[in-house]
Amino acid sequence: MFRTRLVNFIRTAYKSHRRTIVTRIRNYAPATMGLLTTACCEEKLKEFDVMWDEGSLEHDFLIRQATTINVNAATQLLTVTLVAIQDTSERLREALTREICLVKQALEWGEAGTPPHHWDQLVAVRGSLCDLKHNLHTLFSYMDYAEKLATVAAEISYLSGNIAASDAICERIDHACRTCNAQKQLTHELQQESLELQQQAIISSPQLEDKLKHEAKDKSKLKSNKN
DSSP states (O other): OHHHHHHHHHHHHHHHHHHHHHHHHHEEEEEEEEHHHHHHHHHHHHHHHTOOHHHHHHHHHHHHHHHHHHHHHHHHHHHHHHHHHHHHHHHHHHHHHHHHHHHHHHHHHHHSSSSSHHHHHHHHHHHHHHHHHHHHHHHHHHHHHHHHHHHHHHHHHHTTTOOOOOOHHHHHHHHHHHHHHHHHHHHHHHHHHHHHHHHHOOOOOOOHHHHHHHHHHHHHHHHHHHO
């Protein structure tokens, strides 16, 4: 290891330099002076050994390496969960847009002018909406735990001295939070539009709501019979 070689090199240079100094002092000083100097150098050498403990350096390196692996794993979990949230949110908004279009068409045509397959499409869209909402809620729960795990990884990296990894994961957490909030806002706007349109449909044409309920019950019965 590079650090071990560097420590051994410094030790050798230090010992050689100490021997030269001690030899020169003994040539020009009494024996007692040489002994005192040697004792002083030996004491300094012990302090040097404590400061440059090879085991300590290796442990620090291994800890920082482990924190880097932990940060990479937490970053991957954040990325995968965030991509799943974005994909599911887009599919949910597409289904909401489809539902809004179908409800508007049903309001425009009226109960008598709305073809039967139109109700089937509307019921199918509402079924997919229910599944997508459930999946999205689960993914947001995953993201909460992923953020907690990433936060712990950032704290451990900072304490171990791996500042670069800690800053990187903190930026990733912030990006994930902002992206999730943006997805929630976009979905919420469409959900509000769909809810307002359904309220308008109930007020203006109550028979459409009854028709939709009957169609939904019929679809659920068919599914249960098939199962």
